[in-house]
Amino acid sequence: MEAGAALCPQCGALQPFDPSLSLFAILGLAEGFVIDPAALRSAALERLRAVHPDRFAQADGRTQRQSLEWTTRLNEAQAVLGDPLRRGDYLFSRHFGQSALGEEMGSLRDPEVLMRQMERREALEEAAAVRDQAALERLRAEAHAEEKQIEEQLAASFTAPEAGRIAPLLQEWQYLRKFLAEIDQYEERWDFA
Amino acid sequence: MAYSEKVIDHYENPRNVGGFGKEDAGVGTGMVGAPACGDVMRLQIKVNEQGIIEDAKFKTYGCGSAIASSSLVTEWVKGKTLDEAMTIKNSQIAEELELPPVKIHCSVLAEDAIKAAIEDYRKKSGASSSETH
Numbered sequence: 001m002e003a004g005a006a007l008c009p010q011c012g013a014l015q016p017f018d019p020s021l022s023l024f025a026i027l028g029l030a031e032g033f034v035i036d037p038a039a040l041r042s043a044a045l046e047r048l049r050a051v052h053p054d055r056f057a058q059a060d061g062r063t064q065r066q067s068l069e070w071t072t073r074l075n076e077a078q079a080v081l082g083d084p085l086r087r088g089d090y091l092f093s094r095h096f097g098q099s100a101l102g103e104e105m106g107s108l109r110d111p112e113v114l115m116r117q118m119e120r121r122e123a124l125e126e127a128a129a130v131r132d133q134a135a136l137e138r139l140r141a142e143a144h145a146e147e148k149q150i151e152e153q154l155a156a157s158f159t160a161p162e163a164g165r166i167a168p169l170l171q172e173w174q175y176l177r178k179f180l181a182e183i184d185q186y187e188e189r190w191d192f193a
Numbered sequence: 194m195a196y197s198e199k200v201i202d203h204y205e206n207p208r209n210v211g212g213f214g215k216e217d218a219g220v221g222t223g224m225v226g227a228p229a230c231g232d233v234m235r236l237q238i239k240v241n242e243q244g245i246i247e248d249a250k251f252k253t254y255g256c257g258s259a260i261a262s263s264s265l266v267t268e269w270v271k272g273k274t275l276d277e278a279m280t281i282k283n284s285q286i287a288e289e290l291e292l293p294p295v296k297i298h299c300s301v302l303a304e305d306a307i308k309a310a311i312e313d314y315r316k317k318s319g320a321s322s323s324e325t326h
Contacts, residue, residue: 101228174229174231175228175233181231
């Protein structure tokens with residue numbers, strides 16, 4: 001039987017969820033940073049359909065709970081693997097035993113990464129102070145372009161994973177996400193001002 | 194989330210915001226960050242010839258607790274020797290600002306920042322100020 005399959009291929013019965021399955025195995029995908037988004041979507045759809053609680057409405061309580069558990073886990077796997085940053089950090093924790101973004105990593109000291117964040121935030125602050133919408137758009141476009149670059153660097157780095165090379169990429173990406181959220185917040189405030 | 198009055202006070206009236214020239218004599222710079230929250234903190238000290246921190250400045254992008262923690266530390270270190278400043282613990286910061294458990298890491302960041310600033314100063318001044326006494 002295929003690892004991670006929710007239904008028994010012989011009798012079609014819903015199998016108990018195996019918590020040792022990786023998020024990739026839950027979706028029946030090969031483990032790796034590079035994923036075809038369409039393949040992820042169709043794998044998730046197909047599996048969600050197979051375990052859908054409606055299909056087990058007449059089943060016993062235990063089976064109903066299993067159906068719900070599979071649904072939850074599949075949704076979670078799709079959400080994590082569907083976001084390249086979360087997927088990267090999940091893979092990082094699979095390789096190195098912890099998230100690259102959590103408190104357990106301690107505070108970040110990399111002066112280059114930190115300097116870039118400081119400069120980015122200063123530029124945003126200046127643009128926001130004079131409500132320069134065009135500058136905000138420019139900063140947003142730059143951040144998106146950097147996200148793309150980091151994604152490419154991660155794809156290359158995960159072929160021979162080294163924590164010291166991958167962690168700073170994930171951390172910088174996380175900073176970019178917060179930065180983009182900050183831009184959105186400024187714009188929302190202006191919309192309602 | 195409810196901030197304590199002390200956090201709000203430091204957030205609304207941050208002490209010692211700004212910076213010194215990184216290469217200026219007697220200046221030590223500590224930069225630390227917490228990517229999960231998007232925090233980035235720069236804390237600088239200006240040390241006189243007697244080895245006393247005579248001025249301190251900070252610039253922090255982050256939540257209210259991170260700003261308050263760094264603001265408080267710049268107040269605390271003024272007039273202290275480097276060795277005294279090294280003994281500042283995040284628990285003291287958290288206690289003074291009444292930080293809730295989920296914000297303790299902001300005080301850790303501020304402790305790491307002052308330690309990094311002192312290390313930077315000592316490295317730049319050839320470690321002469323501490324190891325030789």
